[in-house]
Amino acid sequence: MRWNEIQDIPCSIARTLSVIGDRWTLLVIREAFLGVRRFEQFQKRLQITRHRLSDRLNKLVESGVLRKALYQGSPARYEYRLTRKGMDLYPVILAMAGWGDKYMAGDAGPPVEYVHLGCGKKMTATLTCSECGEPVDAKSVKPMLGSGLRALTKSADE
Template structure:
């Protein structure tokens, strides 16, 4: 699998990585969810070069994850807002943060906490079944061929066709 061909793979993970599978892209998305919208603010927070930042913002905009909106004409200035497609990445970003909180935070603890506005409680994200609501654990999930499957490379070994 070549990096520039991930978008063409029959694997949803590979296609997703073709959009967000870069460290700068994930950090840009983190900052978007924290309310950052302007180029200079991204650059100040991330310390990334202008060229890399410009490239990643362009990729996210072309992928429909961000929308580029002019806020000034002279000189031209834009801000970047999450689209509905971008907002759908929130569980992904929050899951990565939670993993980091559990395994990378160190003795000082979590760098940030998340509070649910509706109930006022601090929370940990939980992946649950959309049908029964039970938490999902890897050992309790079967991966089956779907209608968009074009080959067996991305199925578990036990689910692959014999012969």
């Protein structure tokens, strides 16, 4: 299977990777969460080639993660804004930051700390069960066949 066919795999992780599974793409998304909106800002902060940045931004717009908003009419200039779909990636970014803080930060500690605006305290993101609120990890979750894969399996049997 080729990388450009990964979105066709009946797996939510593979399909997600088809949109954000590239290091530059994830860094663009990180910068968008840090308030970067304009092409030149992304380019300056990431030190990425213009061609590669343009490619990543276009893919994120096509995927509905970012939207272009005109901020200057002549010449036409756009900024990039996170959509609802893009905002829903925030837990992914926080989880990656948490893993990096734990295993990659070094002796000096994490490069960025997160403060919960609700209580004003530094926080660490944790994954909890949507039903009971208990923390979850790999040992406390059992993956099961979902309706999407059952439907696919059922249609293949017919």
